[in-house]
Amino acid sequence: MPVNAHRAFVSRPSGYKFALNLSEEQEQTLRNARDDIRSEISSQFGSFAKALGDQALFEDQAPVLVRSYQTPKFKMQGSFSYHTCNQPAHVPPQEIDLDDGLFMPVSYFQKGGDRSPVIQSAAYFFIIERILAPLCDKKGWQLVTDKPSCIRVKIDNTMHTDLALYSVPDTDFQRIVKDAQSRGVDFTAELMMEDTAYRMLSHDEMMLAHRNEGWMKSDPRKLEDWFVDAVKQYGEQVRTVSRYLKGWKDFQWPEGRLASIALMAAVVSVFEKASAAIASDRDDLALLRVAEDLPDFLANGIPNPVVEGARLDQGWSPEERRDFVAKARVLAERLKDALTQTSDRAAAFEALQNQFGGRIPDDLTLYVPDAGLETKASKLAAPAALTLGIVEKVDAEQSNDLAAVNKQGGGRYG
Known part of the structure; x- marks a missing residue:
């Protein structure tokens, strides 16, 4: 008779699904680190950008009148947003990963046939890394700067957070602020971008900073959706x-x-x-x-x-x-x-x-x-020459067997 292993996957607390879950302490450690990173960037971004200066910060072709920058907003991504984050099987080298997105509203300008952010992608990485370096030193974290499309902060040997850097047109943010105000929401006071605002960002002009490729069109919402x-x-x-x-x-x-x-x-x-x-x-x-x-x-x-x-x-x-x-x-x-x-x-x-x-x-x-699975298999294998009476007898016997199993919890578990 086949085996029903459903409970081995879903039973509390020993089932495989629950063995994959992060502990409350692990999840809280990651979320605290994420919040500290967000707060540090938000409070320091403006002063670091001004200190860097226009020549290093903005694209050479960008008109002076559209050279502007604002405080970034944040939105969690990846397995934490999909709710598919697992406890690693081998630690080390595997680590728990929290992905966060940083969205900076900036002016865009026409560059060739496309619109592009006025800020240089390399300057974006430079500013964020300069902001995070003292925080990492203070917390005992490791700042990793060789990932092509993100900045990694290793919390310890078991977990890290990856920060992807996006730019979006500041006209989007102006529209979002007005929409939030109409709903009684103070959009400017929060570091995290609310989902309604996140969904209002332009699809075609969201750009991801890449260390080697510059700005790349990328909309993280598509895979998530x-x-x-x-x-x-x-x-x-x-x-x-x-x-x-x-x-x-x-x-x-x-x-x-x-x-x-x-x-x-x-x-x-x-x-x-x-x-x-x-x-x-x-x-x-x-x-x-x-x-x-x-x-x-x-x-x-x-x-x-x-x-x-x-x-x-x-x-x-x-x-x-x-x-x-x-x-x-x-x-x-x-x-x-x-x-x-x-x-x-x-x-x-x-x-x-x-x-x-x-x-x-x-x-x-x-x-x-698993009497139910055996019943299905036996029916598929039954010769066509069986008379109706024999089939009814076999079905009745199998129904009795399944009922007996169900009295003990059966082949169906939640």
Whole structure:
């Protein structure tokens, strides 16, 4: 009889999903660090920008009349905003990551065929790093300045925060301030940008500072909206299965380039085509269904779901891709072994632990016989020559078996 391992994933407090959660202390430490960084930048930005001077701060082609800058606003991004942040499997080298976005309203000017911020992207990095250096020294943090599209602050050997630097037209902010005032909100008094204001920013003129490429068009809302919309349409299971796959990735590769967003795209792609066949009360089978498609998904080019022409597998070497696909095949095989090919609870546990590590619970009472799945399998395998009376008898026996299991908690768990 197949095994139902749903409770091994979702039971409190020992289920795999809860083993992936950050502790309250870890989350608070990260949020406190984020708030300290935001406060320091907000209070120091104006004086540092003025001290730097126009020649270093502004683009040479920028007209003098549009050379202006204001206090930045902030908006959290990444796994904390998706609610997919996991406890790392290997510490070190893996670290908990909080992504924050800094949005600076500045004037834009016509540069070639595009509009561009008047401030130089290099000056943007320079100002923020100069502001954060004393804070990092004071707190015992490490300022990392070699990341091409962010500034990293290592809180300790287990966690860091990445700060992405954006510019948006100051005309957007003028419009946002007026809208906030009409709603009785003091937009200027808060460091964090409220969601209503965030949604009002121009799509085509949001620019990300890059150390090597200068200003690049980038709208972080697109991926966030795509994933949040998928969760709304197909259910919370999209998020939880994504977290399981991220946990699998972290366990299998202490260091590696398999991006979490690629795994999230794999989950969404399966739910888009097969959500009706995925039981919302069986995370184990939902994970198996995604794992069955994962090798082929990783074997081919993975388009960015919201940016035309961009890819989520950018930079993978052929050797890396082969490794990703090979381990994805093993994942699918082991999940199938655990859930459909054995009635041995210990064997099911061992197969799952082999793929996800020691955070898979070893309490064998969380692995139960799955009469429902056996019923489906037997019906599919039944010869067409069976008479109606024989089929009715078999169905009745199986119904009795399932009822007996359900009296003990059954194959359906919340």
